[in-house]
Amino acid sequence: MTRPFVHPYIPNTAPESRAAMLAAVGATSVDEFYVDVPADLRLDRPLDLPEPLTAELDLERHVGGLLSRNVSTRTRLSFLGAGTYHHHVPAVVDEIINRSEFLTAYAGEPYEDHGRFQALFEYQSLMAELLAMDVVNVPTYDGYQATATGLAMAGRMTGRRRVLVASDVLPAKASKVHDFVRGHLDLEIVPTIGGTADAAAVASLLADDVAAVWVETPSATGAVEARLRELAxxxxxxxxVLVVGTDPIGYGVLVPPAEHGADIVCGDIQSLGLHQWFGGAHGGFIAVHDDPRFIMEMPSRLFGLATTDVPGEYGFGDVAYDRTSFAHREEGKEWVGTAAALWGIAAGVYLTLMGPEGMRELGEVLLARTEYARRALAAIPGVELGDDALHLREFTVDLGGTGRTAGDVVRDLRLVGIEPGVPLDERTLLVCVTEMTSQRDIDRLAESLAAAVGASPAASDLAGADVPAASDPAPTLEEQSA
Amino acid sequence: MTRPFVHPYIPNTAPESRAAMLAAVGATSVDEFYVDVPADLRLDRPLDLPEPLTAELDLERHVGGLLSRNVSTRTRLSFLGAGTYHHHVPAVVDEIINRSEFLTAYAGEPYEDHGRFQALFEYQSLMAELLAMDVVNVPTYDGYQATATGLAMAGRMTGRRRVLVASDVLPAKASKVHDFVRGHLDLEIVPTIGGTADAAAVASLLADDVAAVWVETPSATGAVEARLRELAxxxxxxxxVLVVGTDPIGYGVLVPPAEHGADIVCGDIQSLGLHQWFGGAHGGFIAVHDDPRFIMEMPSRLFGLATTDVPGEYGFGDVAYDRTSFAHREEGKEWVGTAAALWGIAAGVYLTLMGPEGMRELGEVLLARTEYARRALAAIPGVELGDDALHLREFTVDLGGTGRTAGDVVRDLRLVGIEPGVPLDERTLLVCVTEMTSQRDIDRLAESLAAAVGASPAASDLAGADVPAASDPAPTLEEQSA
Amino acid sequence: WDEPIVFELTTPGERGVLVTPVESRVLGAVGDVVAALPEHLRRATPPALPEMGQMRVLKHYLRLSQENLGADLNVDIGQGTCTMKYAPKVNERLVNTPTLTALHPLQDPADVxxxxxxxxxxxxxxxxxxxxxxxxxxxxxxxxxxxxxxxxxxxxxxxxxxxxxxxxxxxxxxxxxxxxxxxxxxxxxxxxxxxxxxxxxxxxxxxxxxxxxxxxxxxxxxxxxxxxxxxxxxxxxxxxxxxxxxxxxxxxxxxxxxxxxxxxxxxxxxxxxxxxxxxxxxxxxxxxxxxxxxxxxxxxxxxxxxxxxxxxxxxxxxxxxxxxxxxxxxxxxxxxxxxxxxxxxxLGAEGLRAVAETAVLNNNYLMKRILEIPGASAPYAVGRRRIEQVRYSWQDLFEETGISSEEIGVRAADFGMHYWTSHHPYIVPQPFTLEPTESYSMAELDEYAAVLAEIAREAREEPEVVRTAPHRQTVHHTHHDDLDDPERWAITWRAYRRKYFAGRPAGAPAAADTAEAAA
Amino acid sequence: WDEPIVFELTTPGERGVLVTPVESRVLGAVGDVVAALPEHLRRATPPALPEMGQMRVLKHYLRLSQENLGADLNVDIGQGTCTMKYAPKVNERLVNTPTLTALHPLQDPADVxxxxxxxxxxxxxxxxxxxxxxxxxxxxxxxxxxxxxxxxxxxxxxxxxxxxxxxxxxxxxxxxxxxxxxxxxxxxxxxxxxxxxxxxxxxxxxxxxxxxxxxxxxxxxxxxxxxxxxxxxxxxxxxxxxxxxxxxxxxxxxxxxxxxxxxxxxxxxxxxxxxxxxxxxxxxxxxxxxxxxxxxxxxxxxxxxxxxxxxxxxxxxxxxxxxxxxxxxxxxxxxxxxxxxxxxxxLGAEGLRAVAETAVLNNNYLMKRILEIPGASAPYAVGRRRIEQVRYSWQDLFEETGISSEEIGVRAADFGMHYWTSHHPYIVPQPFTLEPTESYSMAELDEYAAVLAEIAREAREEPEVVRTAPHRQTVHHTHHDDLDDPERWAITWRAYRRKYFAGRPAGAPAAADTAEAAA
Missing domain, CATH: 3.40.640.10 (Type I PLP-dependent aspartate aminotransferase-like (Major domain))
Structure with missing residues (x-):
């Protein structure tokens, strides 16, 4: 086509504008602007890319078509966790973070971006209440990074290299943390007992060359650490330093780690109002006490409340900006960059909506359903619980007694539309339940799993009731996706 | 449960607030507020309604589950029109009308609702350019109502009762118009010839007791009226008065009715940026010249530009508010109430995005694909075109020669995922194509229709090409919904 | 923002959205359909719609939206009879699904x-x-x-x-x-x-x-x-x-x-x-x-x-x-x-009843607060309860200060509040109508009442402040008499240009938009 | 808006969203799991999160959003190095589909x-x-x-x-x-x-x-x-x-x-x-x-x-x-x-190249406009073109007026514009960095340059206006020295209450929110 290329995203492709601007700057073509790019580095052909879909409807049809090939956890009954969790996201959360004002803002100053500063200050403050700590950062990338940074802080503070890893850690998280800190720290795994820390073994390994003890609670298998105070x-x-990696979802009912003596508490906020997004929506928090020794080692931005010229008015700004790589390049602490601020706003809205009572109720539902699911699955002949620790949301079952591998079971249950969990090894399956997996969903898992391992269903014995049909009004997933 | 009923939508269900407010007004219970409601009218039992789903996630699962039982025109290949059309809705349109500021506003004054007044004034102005008329109303309910009101205006202005209906009108629209105007007007159908008005017959029926000639273009069968000037x-x-019902979608390429002499032009804006919504998203426009005789008969609100105390600043307000039922109850013109303002804003955003070139391109695509589809279907043995008028978007085919009824064909094609059109009678099918139905979609319709009527496919002859596969990059619907 | 009328933002050649092209096979089959139109049907001059890039269109309407006061943003109890209640966001999420938006009403009933x-x-x-x-x-x-x-x-x-x-x-x-x-x-x-x-x-x-x-x-x-x-x-x-x-x-x-x-x-x-x-x-x-x-x-x-x-x-x-x-x-x-x-x-049965009872409780609570304001009254059925709204009167205040209910409404907007008088005719003199619904907390009702109390105080102590409102709005006092004169009213931009500029096209794009930032 | 901190909006007993109840069968099977927690694990005092009805939560964050200046709203070319370009809304529609949001990364690959x-x-x-x-x-x-x-x-x-x-x-x-x-x-x-x-x-x-x-x-x-x-x-x-x-x-x-x-x-x-x-x-x-x-x-x-x-x-x-x-x-x-x-x-290959070329054209055009402002300069490579951004300097203006680049930035916000100096250290004195990208029209670039020209004029003619900015922002001049003092910094509300109010709970819900309306 001889028609000029005009694109809705690029206003000055309009030929008249382009000509006027070239004339204004005294250039005959845009090539003049590239004089510093040597000729032999200039690409002498168009990029070899697919034909564009410049009409919005064609683009939607193409990309929407690709995405429509996915089958989501609205259709599949999912018991998958392992770092990304299927929690309910209230509609108000999405409404707020999809506002153009928040979605497309970036790095403005406290005056014109007052709302962003306040919203993130509030996020910090809400998390702080949940965690019972006085300092929380503007989110870093994810819980992996938060934990890696938390350990690195301990290393910088103590000048020591040894880190005792007292809990079971997700392999991918362990990989990230290891590669991140290995220039400065050595990780030593202390095997767990019954799903939680072997406090005696940790104690025996502690010495004045240890920078940190690293505890995860809930652990990679969902076990809640019961001896945190002892470890601290x-x-x-x-x-x-006691560094605790955690998921804040349970602290409506559980004592937060700070009250057991934790110094640095860190983890992921995906559970707090973020969709699963194929694992692509994580944010990391790092919380410490209001102690400059810790705070000055934090690389992230920290938004603080300040007074203004108007009495009673709240202003905001960066606390101790001089810590950061923005201020001091390699002399700053690690670095700060574009991370996960919008997810922090989401988590703030989520916690505001939930309030103390919502977080309490949610904690109760999670504990209750986790326990219900544990009993339901353990009631299947040949299926054993991985341990008898207290579990929140996740737990493992040992399928060794069934004669079938975890992989077999996953394969079979996928055929009936169920993702039963994540195989950790041949015989171990990591199962996750949330407020999105109802009692009937769990019963369905138990029945299907029993069928897959050739056992007769035993789940209906659980409640001591004869009638398998429940009376609760919520529809089953099948109804939903019919 | 003995716990108090507290609901997120009703803040003062919080027990402390409720008690404090009752105390403040000196009431012991809310019953005191209902003293004027006689005891025998008080309902003495709870309403018999389904168990509520007070938790948002349960509500979503239930309502979302019901809606997921629908199979939409993203999955079905649809050639359905007949008043509700499948056009592309640019994402910016949805973004704007879903903004809380517009979505939840109502009837504020020009000061605090300046944005609403300006957006609707702009809508009026954009429509006015498309229609080449100086006055357009804030949208009324839909095109049916707009046309009914347009005819009623003609009746009030002329003091006459007869209306000559010169075009084929959608039956539902005819029903609405008839019931609405029958207190004041008598409709007389003048049968069309070849899809458009029988101008001679209309002329012969005209006399000084005729209030209006009513023309629809495109008509109920998609025929564009070619003799509007003569009728005017x-x-x-x-x-x-010449009242023209129309769909504005074609006026990027077609001469608007005003330039043929139309006095009142009315119709629906659903085509301009509104989704199909199961037929539930319509808005009506009424356009006239800047003539007080016409304007003072309009019942809708009309937003106008006004000066303010600041030179050069634009203010807004209601033009000739004294026409309305708000001002004068039964002495106003018909009535004005909550109608379709948000859809007007949508149409305004749509026209702004499209611009003159977009509306021209769209008109061309619609004309071209309509003609292509007419030829493709007419090439099937036994299938005849309903007429040889110029058609925009819709046309009829006569299946009489195939030995199969329109109902048969619809049934058969639904089995292969196609909605081929709307049966108007045993032998006539109303087919609609838009920019959403690509050439390949049309070819697929032709092939499937040919198969359904037992004819060999002839569509591939059309372009004189041998290769049935097209080279255009847009995916087919099958790809999209695979 | 001092956002121009959309037509003033046009730049020749810019595009807001592109249309899918006519396929080559279609073109081959049917030719140039526009050129083939009978001349009297083919539009000679394109409609004078603005030409704008997509981001500028978005920005224009976003700015207009910020100049609007939705119920989600304010204590929207001043639009009496309108029942301005919370429209839950989860419902927006539910309805904005393709399995509703992309349904045609004449589809196979089995599909709907x-x-x-x-x-x-x-x-x-x-x-x-x-x-x-x-x-x-x-x-x-x-x-x-x-x-x-x-x-x-x-x-x-x-x-x-x-x-x-x-x-x-x-x-x-x-x-x-x-x-x-x-x-x-x-x-x-x-x-x-x-x-x-x-x-x-x-x-x-x-x-x-x-x-x-x-x-x-x-x-x-x-x-x-x-x-x-x-x-x-x-x-x-x-x-x-x-x-x-x-x-x-x-x-x-x-x-x-x-x-x-x-x-x-x-x-x-x-x-x-x-x-x-x-x-x-x-x-x-x-x-x-x-x-x-x-x-x-x-x-x-x-x-x-x-x-x-x-x-x-x-x-x-x-x-x-x-x-x-x-x-x-x-x-x-x-x-x-x-x-x-x-x-x-x-909500269910219990919830609907809580809606009703709370709406009525809120209304009677608000009535108490309003009637505490000197100059405000609730004519008729004096001393009796109301159901879900009240038509009040500022007649006493008007007699004392000469400030009308309409003027109070314009001033209320300065405080970020809607305010409505009543339908015509004004049987109740200097009327205003408040309907708090069930959606507002006690603190919000107090806030609204406090605004009216403050304006009533102004009416008595600094009436010019009220009379010359608006002071903190996007626009200033608007000359609504323009709108009742057929010679001067301008219902569309084209009519405005014709009447005020004899149809000359608008000049260059609007001058620099040096508006104040969103408050 | 003069929107309080969210904790100030709490009302005991209000709920923002309800959680699905524990089913009776689950309760029957497992009993009261919270009561059954070991005491040292059971939280005794609920977290002091606010208690708010859903609409008030929404309103709070909507108001905060209106106090923020997103790229969609302004001529966002002042955040140099940030490449603030148009993020197309169609992409938001595409990604916000359950077939993406509700996918788990460990699902069957056949499902993803x-x-x-x-x-x-x-x-x-x-x-x-x-x-x-x-x-x-x-x-x-x-x-x-x-x-x-x-x-x-x-x-x-x-x-x-x-x-x-x-x-x-x-x-x-x-x-x-x-x-x-x-x-x-x-x-x-x-x-x-x-x-x-x-x-x-x-x-x-x-x-x-x-x-x-x-x-x-x-x-x-x-x-x-x-x-x-x-x-x-x-x-x-x-x-x-x-x-x-x-x-x-x-x-x-x-x-x-x-x-x-x-x-x-x-x-x-x-x-x-x-x-x-x-x-x-x-x-x-x-x-x-x-x-x-x-x-x-x-x-x-x-x-x-x-x-x-x-x-x-x-x-x-x-x-x-x-x-x-x-x-x-x-x-x-x-x-x-x-x-x-x-x-x-x-965009495709042709579109990406148009992005690059237009970004560069816009930048060189803007540079011409900026360098026309007395007091502005573009150090280094004088007279040569730039690629996609320019680090400018107000050093001349500073020497003449004493107004710093930071002060100009604060004043620019009064005009609804972002403005950024540069990363540290300030090798270029009194730096500012503008990157217009491909997303802005000529008129918008002119508008931005006009704002800076106006502020430069103010710096020379009425420097106090610049020095005492902000004048038209949500907040006023903020005392950032609070933020570098460990005794005074307050990174969370609980720390603020502890340091400034000795931990006493905040008083009643915030006073009447008689804010000005959204501009």
Missing amino acids: DAAHAVGA | DAAHAVGA | QGVLEIVWRTERMLAEISGMDEVSLHTQGGSAAIWSNIAMIRAYHEANGEAEQRREVITTIFSHPSNAAAAKAAGYDVVTLYPDADGYPDLDALKAALSPRTAAIMVTNPEDTGIYNPAIREWVDAAHAVGALASYDQANANGILGITRARDAGFDVCHFNLHKTFGTPHGCGGPGAGANAVSSALAPFLPGPRVMRDGERFTVEQAGSRSIGSVAPFFGVVPNIVRAYAWMMA | QGVLEIVWRTERMLAEISGMDEVSLHTQGGSAAIWSNIAMIRAYHEANGEAEQRREVITTIFSHPSNAAAAKAAGYDVVTLYPDADGYPDLDALKAALSPRTAAIMVTNPEDTGIYNPAIREWVDAAHAVGALASYDQANANGILGITRARDAGFDVCHFNLHKTFGTPHGCGGPGAGANAVSSALAPFLPGPRVMRDGERFTVEQAGSRSIGSVAPFFGVVPNIVRAYAWMMA
């Missing part, structure tokens, strides 16, 4:  |  | 079972709420529903051969004006009754007005004053006694959900506004949605097509011979029907 | 073919754009991608047994500070080079700094000055000559898409910011997304898991033994990958 005291006794 | 002149000669 | 079921369930719930037998959700707003009420009444009398005899409709001055207007549009003579000295509808006046000529009474209850007619059953009985029908405008139903029902008072037909009582958003003035509920005697006259249940399936039945036919395309304002369904399902 | 295909296609397109062989989309932002660059370089040298020897990374002062910071975090010593007198990167300085100790050079090009290093190939060759790798920070790629490619200049590894160059929205500071592109020599070190094509199917392959492993959960910031894919598909 032991670490503190040798001048080490 | 004839109507004007006896003091009658 | 979900939406048909929602229509059917919504009808049944509204039947229970009204006590009526059958419900139609076709109408597109409250006034449209009032029209359907009178259209069915007209058809009923025609079916009984009384069309010629019954030429009058009786309404009250505190019923919504559309009752009078729709009756008139249907060809009836309208009789309007005024209240008794206490502000209650006057039963004696009704009885005097009723006659064999009466087609129907069309009344709102509680009326726009927030006063419930305790003799409502007597009103209905009196109408029935002369063979007239009784039509109930339930636009003000928010305070009586689950408390009392239309059919229980004997009404033959009633309507609800889904966009008021049932939580659908107001959309700057629509789309709304109406529900018409009728007794079995009037059921044959309902609009069509109807959704019917047949065992587990839902089917579509065309309008019958006595139906008033189609009143709107297809099934009515479907997105609002789905929203209303979701709203009711989120 | 669509998203895997998009990841794969996006990688291939970025490989073509960079000229590199393999691409990873795992990293969550530009700095994270820089980290992956150096992590791969570290692993590469380790694999070659040179880890101990190569301890230095060389960068330039006009490269993004994260290059220096990430190298440091990976354990390297950082050498920073300064430009030559004309502002060009100094090849001689590089050669002097290079040695067998050098692990890599990590440079941006064009640099944050908008100046393209014409000797870039010589830089790469010099690095290679001592066995070092060359890492290219392509955060500033917007002006050179389709013009020149990283691999063609010999780089071993580069990264792009999808949230800058490829049109994903900035989200108040993330989520962004990075793409790491590498030569085949470095491909084994890419993070995992990788998406592979196997005929018509797409599969997931875990990271290999030489991979740096996981750098983020699963596949990276998936919504931004899909947005970037859609953005590229909307």
